[in-house]
Amino acid sequence: MFEEPTTNESGIDIENWDQPIYRIYPKNRFIELLNTKKNxxxxxxxxDDPMENFFLNSIVKTEDGELVSLESIAAGxxxxxWTTKEESDAMWRIYSPDKNGVKVRTTINKLFESFYDKTDSYRKLKYFVGKVSYExxxxxxDFLSRVAFTDLALGGQADKFxxxxxxKRPEFDHEQEVRLLFHDAQNQHTDKKVVAFNLDHTLVFDQVVIDPRMSENEFNAIKSEIIENGCVSPITQxxxxxxxKTIIKM
Incomplete structure (x- = not known):
């Protein structure tokens, strides 16, 4: 139905597909990922941000003056x-509130290739990865005051959405985000708040880093648990x- 796409066609402002990216998982979620191999x-x-999904949270006014919600589209x-920032105090505190977080490293390309289904006839409408801009x-x-729904929907593609x-707003620019996005173009996941995709962590993750606030004993225990559950990536704290401590003169 469509010409064979390249991953670049599904990238939004991605300049370097080999850019390392990072994500912090709570320990239990990471163990679950290791066992299920599902992302x-x-x-x-x-x-959390109420301005997320700002366009699809809007109300469309038709030519007849009828107000129409975009909720059904947003739900798809x-x-x-993910983040391009390797290390920050803020990220550990936000995403590892219980001080047992597990940070993984991969690249944009490795992550996207694990997610992108080349056999899917509707793949160009479904799979995206984008670098977040902060406005x-x-x-x-101003953008919402100028744009019309048809400006984004014209052509039936999903890349503009x-x-x-x-x-995001500049108050969040410390996150330096990259987002993996899926559009349920065929309504196969109606009413689901989450969707899971196969992910072989042995191929995708190339480094695992444990929360810096753990004691040495806690680190050794969680490292052993992660290895026992199939992690083959190098693990450090x-x-x-x-x-x-610096030595100074008397």
Whole structure:
């Protein structure tokens, strides 16, 4: 039905497909991923920022003056957030509140290839990965005042909707996000808040880093547990808070 796509056609502002990206999982979620080999994407409505999914949360006014919700379209999108930032205090505190987080490293290309289904006839409508841009609330409001629903829907493609899901406010720019996005173009996941995709962690993840706030004993215990559950990536502990004592003169 469609010409054979390349992954580049599904990338939004991706300049370097070999760019390393990172994600912090709670320990239990990471263990679950190791066992199920499933990567879970969630509806953007479950993200914290109320400005997420700002376009599909809008109301469309038809030529007849009727107000129409885009809720049914919004419900067909799912996403997962990654970051290009290797290490930060804020990310550990936000995504590892119980101080038992597990950070994994991969590349944009490895992650997307694990997710993208080349056998899917509707693949060009479904699978995207995008680098997040950070725009002021005023710029977002100006965009909404100018754009019409048909501007994004024209042609029946989904890339323009995907691009709106890669916009956040500058208050979040410390996250340096890259987003994996899925569009349920065939309505196969209706009423599901999450969708899962196969992910072979032995091929996708090339590094695992444990929360820097753990004690040495806690680190050794979680490292052993992760290995027992099939992790083959190198495992270390973040040294973010490890500072050598300096010797000074009397």
């Amino acid at each position: 879970v994407l969630v509806r953007p409505a479950l993200w 999108w799912y996403g997962q957030c 002021s609330s005023q710029n977002i409001e 995907a691009r709106t899901l890669c916009i 973040s040294t973010l808070y490890k500072i050598s």
